[in-house]
Amino acid sequence: MKKWIFSSALFLCASFSNNPIHKHNCADHNHPQMMIDSSALHAPKVLDPSDSRFVDPDTIQADYLAVKPMQIDGFEVDSLEKMEKAFEVLEKVVNSKEFKNRVINFKNDTGVRSFASNQGLSNEKIYSIFMSGREILQQDTPHEMNFFLKLYYKRYSKVIGWTNGDINTININWKFFKNFKPNDVAGNLAHEWTHKIGFDHRFAAEHDSAPYAIGYIVREMGKRYLKGEELY
Ligand SMILES: [Zn+2]
Numbered sequence: 001m002k003k004w005i006f007s008s009a010l011f012l013c014a015s016f017s018n019n020p021i022h023k024h025n026c027a028d029h030n031h032p033q034m035m036i037d038s039s040a041l042h043a044p045k046v047l048d049p050s051d052s053r054f055v056d057p058d059t060i061q062a063d064y065l066a067v068k069p070m071q072i073d074g075f076e077v078d079s080l081e082k083m084e085k086a087f088e089v090l091e092k093v094v095n096s097k098e099f100k101n102r103v104i105n106f107k108n109d110t111g112v113r114s115f116a117s118n119q120g121l122s123n124e125k126i127y128s129i130f131m132s133g134r135e136i137l138q139q140d141t142p143h144e145m146n147f148f149l150k151l152y153y154k155r156y157s158k159v160i161g162w163t164n165g166d167i168n169t170i171n172i173n174w175k176f177f178k179n180f181k182p183n184d185v186a187g188n189l190a191h192e193w194t195h196k197i198g199f200d201h202r203f204a205a206e207h208d209s210a211p212y213a214i215g216y217i218v219r220e221m222g223k224r225y226l227k228g229e230e231l232y
Pocket residue numbers: 013014015026191192195201211
């Protein structure tokens with residue numbers, strides 16, 4: 001039971017949109033998400049190279065994207081170690097060719113090659129924006145995923161973390177973080193950071209949105225990386 005609660009809350013994220021039109025509040029989840037959020041159920045699909053819509057990843061240029069911790073508050077030695085591992089996983093995954101392919105050739109649940117809540121942007125454009133490393137609030141630090149993290153503890157909360165469009169800080173609830181593997185943390189960082197570059201989801205959890213789908217991709221690839229698999 002405990003495990004189910006944990007997994008259902010995995011990406012119960014929290015963000016206010018940067019776009020006032022789509023302003024919503026996923027920080028104040030007063031109700032539990034009644035869905036099982038296992039990676040097996042939410043494995044983002046990718047187009048087969050034989051598909052006529054397939055885009056050769058080699059035709060899309062991207063510079064190396066470095067993970068850069070800016071301010072890390074409230075972490076003890078063990079949790080900091082886990083976070084550092086998560087940073088390593090995240091940087092490894094986002095710079096891989098597989099990640100590039102899975103974002104560019106992502107297809108949603110209905111088979112369409114586009115993310116939900118994509119603001120009219122193609123997968124390629126979303127990948128390029130992601131890899132440019134320019135957060136809405138940190139436009140002058142390209143090629144970096146800048147992280148301002150704060151660990152807090154709220155025992156009776158179902159929110160695993162929260163942020164909003166006006167602040168850099170991503171607040172992470174220790175209640176969930178303590179059970180996370182580094183790849184779960186990496187997936188969650190990818191989700192939250194995708195909000196930081198301006199993408200949103202209309203509801204929790206819009207699995208085909210860029211924050212969710214990219215978070216799942218990072219989490220799944222990160223799991224394999226932690227098992228010793230080489231990522232390309
Ligand atoms: Zn979110």
